[in-house]
Amino acid sequence: MKLVQKFALWYLGITTVVLLAGGVLVFRSVVQENDEEEVRRVRGIIEDTVEALRKNTPADSLNSKFVTIREVSFDRPIVPLHTRDTLGYHSAFQGTERQIQGTASYRIGNKHYLISARSFAPEPEETIRGVIRSLSWIFLALLLIVAVTSVIVSRKILSPFNASLRAMQSFNLKQKKPLVLPATKTREFVELNDFLTSMTNKALRDYRALKEFSENASHELQTPLAIIRGKLELLLESDITDEQAKLIMSAHESVERLSRTNNALALLTKLENREYQSVEPLDLSAKLENAIESVGELLEMKGLLLDRAIQPSVLVNLHADLADILLMNLLSNSIRHNFSGGKIAVALNSKMLEIRNTGPAPEVPAEQLFERFRKSNQSGESIGLGLAIVKRVCEVSHYEISYTFEDGWHILRVLFS
Amino acid sequence: MKVLIIEDNHELAETVLDFLKREAYVCEHVDSFASAQDKIVSFPYDCIVLDIMLPDGNGLNLLRFIRENRKDTSVLIISAKNALDDKVAGLESGADDYLTKPFHLPELHARLKALYRRKRLGGDEVIEFNEISVNTSTLDARVHGEPLDLTRKEFDLLVYLLTNKNRVLTRQSIAAHLWGDYTDNLANFDFVYQHIKNLRKKIGQAGGKDYVGTVYGVGYKFNTRIE
Numbered sequence: 001m002k003l004v005q006k007f008a009l010w011y012l013g014i015t016t017v018v019l020l021a022g023g024v025l026v027f028r029s030v031v032q033e034n035d036e037e038e039v040r041r042v043r044g045i046i047e048d049t050v051e052a053l054r055k056n057t058p059a060d061s062l063n064s065k066f067v068t069i070r071e072v073s074f075d076r077p078i079v080p081l082h083t084r085d086t087l088g089y090h091s092a093f094q095g096t097e098r099q100i101q102g103t104a105s106y107r108i109g110n111k112h113y114l115i116s117a118r119s120f121a122p123e124p125e126e127t128i129r130g131v132i133r134s135l136s137w138i139f140l141a142l143l144l145i146v147a148v149t150s151v152i153v154s155r156k157i158l159s160p161f162n163a164s165l166r167a168m169q170s171f172n173l174k175q176k177k178p179l180v181l182p183a184t185k186t187r188e189f190v191e192l193n194d195f196l197t198s199m200t201n202k203a204l205r206d207y208r209a210l211k212e213f214s215e216n217a218s219h220e221l222q223t224p225l226a227i228i229r230g231k232l233e234l235l236l237e238s239d240i241t242d243e244q245a246k247l248i249m250s251a252h253e254s255v256e257r258l259s260r261t262n263n264a265l266a267l268l269t270k271l272e273n274r275e276y277q278s279v280e281p282l283d284l285s286a287k288l289e290n291a292i293e294s295v296g297e298l299l300e301m302k303g304l305l306l307d308r309a310i311q312p313s314v315l316v317n318l319h320a321d322l323a324d325i326l327l328m329n330l331l332s333n334s335i336r337h338n339f340s341g342g343k344i345a346v347a348l349n350s351k352m353l354e355i356r357n358t359g360p361a362p363e364v365p366a367e368q369l370f371e372r373f374r375k376s377n378q379s380g381e382s383i384g385l386g387l388a389i390v391k392r393v394c395e396v397s398h399y400e401i402s403y404t405f406e407d408g409w410h411i412l413r414v415l416f417s
Numbered sequence: 418m419k420v421l422i423i424e425d426n427h428e429l430a431e432t433v434l435d436f437l438k439r440e441a442y443v444c445e446h447v448d449s450f451a452s453a454q455d456k457i458v459s460f461p462y463d464c465i466v467l468d469i470m471l472p473d474g475n476g477l478n479l480l481r482f483i484r485e486n487r488k489d490t491s492v493l494i495i496s497a498k499n500a501l502d503d504k505v506a507g508l509e510s511g512a513d514d515y516l517t518k519p520f521h522l523p524e525l526h527a528r529l530k531a532l533y534r535r536k537r538l539g540g541d542e543v544i545e546f547n548e549i550s551v552n553t554s555t556l557d558a559r560v561h562g563e564p565l566d567l568t569r570k571e572f573d574l575l576v577y578l579l580t581n582k583n584r585v586l587t588r589q590s591i592a593a594h595l596w597g598d599y600t601d602n603l604a605n606f607d608f609v610y611q612h613i614k615n616l617r618k619k620i621g622q623a624g625g626k627d628y629v630g631t632v633y634g635v636g637y638k639f640n641t642r643i644e
Contacts, residue, residue, distance in 0.1 A: 024472060035530060215460075219470075219497040219498060220497075222497035222517070222518035222519055223426050223429060223497055223518055223519075225518065225519035226432075226518040226519035227426070227429050227432055227519075228430055228519075229426045229519045229520075229521065229522075230429065230432035230433065230436065230522050231432055231521075233436070233521065233523070233585075233587070233590075234435055234436060234522070236585040236587070236632075237584060237585055242633055242634070245632065245633070245634055245635050246634050248635075249587070249634055249635050252587060252589065253589070255519070256589050259519050265468070296628045297474060297568070297570065297608075298608060301608055301611050
């Protein structure tokens with residue numbers, strides 16, 4: 001629900017309550033005013049009648065639909081003027097109507113008259129109906145005005161807010177551009193914009209620092225690694241015993257591993273920073289054929305049979321380097337985790353890439369295979385980052401990757417979508 | 418061959434110098450942008466090994482300086498950055514080759530030798546050793562004048578061994594040389610063993626001596642001193 005709609009609903013809700021309460025008050029006061037008016041009129045009639053009697057107008061001639069004069073015993077105590085609600089027959093309406101009746105007795109001369117006067121009063125139901133009708137019109141008019149003005153006013157008042165919202169949505173850390181928000185005079189929006197600007201600037205700074213740190217950390221490691229590796233290679237050429245050669249080699253292998261891990265982590269960092277953006281569609285079929293060709297001799301040496309069902313010219317939105325990394329990682333996995341004399345089946349079409357291979361059953365649950373440093377068999381050559389990299393490549397490209405093991409086949413599927 | 422090494426890390430430069438010393442090359446080392454400019458202006462070099470990240474200036478600028486002053490010098494960039502952009506920028510600015518740290522010393526040597534052959538020796542890029550002769554431009558390998566039927570990898574391996582004669586070549590360095598960047602995933606030293614075995618067999622069948630020896634637990638070595 002839009003903000004303005006919420007405001008309008010609340011406003012209408014409050015208006016309804018106010019109108020209802022107001023209606024009750026209006027009804028009460030209208031009825032009261034009416035009654036007081038009628039009472040005044042009844043008194044007026046009685047006073048006029050008394051005036052007429054005092055001028056010796058015959059009592060009979062003063063009797064009418066609204067006035068009744070009765071002569072009572074002179075000794076009776078005087079009835080003071082009082083009024084009450086009664087029902088009386090109304091000839092014009094052909095029915096009983098509410099009326100106000102006032103009664104009083106006066107001693108005029110040596111006679112004692114009991115005078116009562118009546119006046120019809122409007123029924124409360126009629127008043128209610130009238131009040132409800134007019135309030136309904138007011139409510140309808142309000143509804144219409146709120147509906148129209150909320151659209152116009154919200155467009156005007158909320159425009160800086162909406163602009164800020166759009167700016168935030170299109171904000172991207174990777175573009176390294178500070179957030180630019182439209183100027184506004186509304187205090188809340190000024191505060192919001194100030195906050196957004198300082199927060200995004202801080203995020204940009206932190207992002208840059210983190211990026212620099214991970215890049216530097218990776219680079220700074222390379223030179224010492226190069227030195228260690230070089231020194232070990234020099235040492236190997238000196239006059240050494242077999243025992244010493246073994247020690248040097250084991251150090252050499254660890255340096256090798258360290259260097260590969262470092263490279264893989266640097267690549268993962270870059271993927272996380274989304275530094276690879278595809279610019280044009282890539283012919284994955286050609287890439288795949290190339291990749292298969294480059295591992296051809298490895299297949300041959302391990303006696304693996306590769307079956308391919310590759311649709312020509314499958315185009316995907318993928319950075320060429322990422323495609324190489326993805327394909328080589330998947331292919332080399334299918335070679336490494338295979339039996340000698342096993343099989344590999346590669347299928348590619350516009351919907352998905354599937355690489356199946358025979359091989360020993362995995363020792364860890366399928367979903368953990370994509371985690372970093374998770375290895376099925378702790379073979380010394382693998383550093384356990386291959387599938388983590390594959391997964392990240394798929395994630396940044398919005399592909400879906402799944403792994404299953406069925407009937408002795410490892411099946412890795414990449415769904416393009 | 419005259420080689421200039423421009424590298425701000427003394428330890429690394431010394432390691433490279435140590436390695437190349439045995440080849441009877443004339444090697445010099447500078448550690449800064451300014452001193453590199455002095456050397457380049459003063460002396461001709463066959464090859465320059467350039468660290469792209471120098472403390473007092475960008476290596477790419479130095480590369481342009483080299484290209485303006487010494488057109489016929491080969492430049493090999495070494496960089497800690499594996500970034501593709503750097504690689505492309507380096508090669509576009511006139512570098513002849515690019516090697517990322519940490520590199521294998523025999524690999525550096527093989528690259529330098531290849532650059533030297535290409536620039537200095539012109540089209541006739543033949544490596545000869547006793548009965549073996551290898552032409553790197555036509556990919557033709559012969560023993561006693563008889564052509565050997567080698568796969569591309571076996572040919573590359575033979576050139577690598579001949580370039581690094583009498584040096585211990587670890588299996589890792591051979592794998593990295595043959596499979597390049599993707600060794601990370603494919604490094605299976607059985608493959609190296611297989612290639613070595615095939616190469617020795619083919620040379621032996623053609624009547625060549627068995628120069629390639631195994632260094633137990635380490636790798637292989639092309640021995641020139643066998644009887």
